[in-house]
Amino acid sequence: MALVQLDLPDPTALRGRWAALAAVQAAAGNGDQCQGSSSLWHYDDGHGSWAELHHLDAGRAVLLGQDRNESRTFYAEASDFFEEPGTDLLAGAPGWWEPPVRRVREAQLFLGFVYGFDGGAWKRADYDAEDGFTALRLPALSVAWTREGVVAAIRRTAGAGSREPSTDSVDALIAADADLDAAAVAAVVPPGWDADAGAAAARAFLPG
Numbered sequence: 166m167a168l169v170q171l172d173l174p175d176p177t178a179l180r181g182r183w184a185a186l187a188a189v190q191a192a193a194g195n196g197d198q199c200q201g202s203s204s205l206w207h208y209d210d211g212h213g214s215w216a217e218l219h220h221l222d223a224g225r226a227v228l229l230g231q232d233r234n235e236s237r238t239f240y241a242e243a244s245d246f247f248e249e250p251g252t253d254l255l256a257g258a259p260g261w262w263e264p265p266v267r268r269v270r271e272a273q274l275f276l277g278f279v280y281g282f283d284g285g286a287w288k289r290a291d292y293d294a295e296d297g298f299t300a301l302r303l304p305a306l307s308v309a310w311t312r313e314g315v316v317a318a319i320r321r322t323a324g325a326g327s328r329e330p331s332t333d334s335v336d337a338l339i340a341a342d343a344d345l346d347a348a349a350v351a352a353v354v355p356p357g358w359d360a361d362a363g364a365a366a367a368r369a370f371l372p373g
Contacts, residue, residue, distance in 0.1 A: 184201060200369070
């Protein structure tokens with residue numbers, strides 16, 4: 166079965182935005198919701214929807230996750246659990262997609278989407294069911310949404326009356342492409358937050 170090509174950015178183009186949000190979350194003490202390493206980037210919204218980007222060899226990557234409200238693909242165990250028709254998210258996929266999927270299944274998490282990047286293009290299995298990826302609104306896909314996500318993360322922790330960071334300071338956080346120092350984080354987050362922890366969380370996204 167042929168795979169469907171997707172219009173998504175190269176994985177490395179997502180790093181600055183993903184790391185920027187991780188910096189703010191870590192500075193606020195919520196680092197488990199958005200974090201990264203040289204091989205695995207994680208994001209969740211705190212309400213059961215999540216995504217992970219697994220970096221493999223030869224420039225390949227696998228992006229997988231679930232939106233708890235909108236994913237209707239019911240892959241593998243989810244089909245039995247929800248008593249719904251299943252969708253084979255690996256139909257026609259090469260074998261290198263499997264290890265990240267296996268890791269998630271071993272963690273007893275349900276999957277709504279699995280996308281593979283072969284070094285040149287993103288692809289997924291061919292299906293019609295809504296997989297939840299669009300509803301997840303992964304912050305790394307949009308500069309505008311990342312700005313909104315940064316402000317929302319600050320206000321959730323510091324309160325609605327907290328100082329809103331300038332657009333320039335948030336843009337600088339993103340443009341650093343994970344190579345952040347504490348001063349760049351401090352320019353965005355409220356006083357008293359741990360800017361050093363934020364910078365360290367962002368730098369964890371850099372290649373080892």
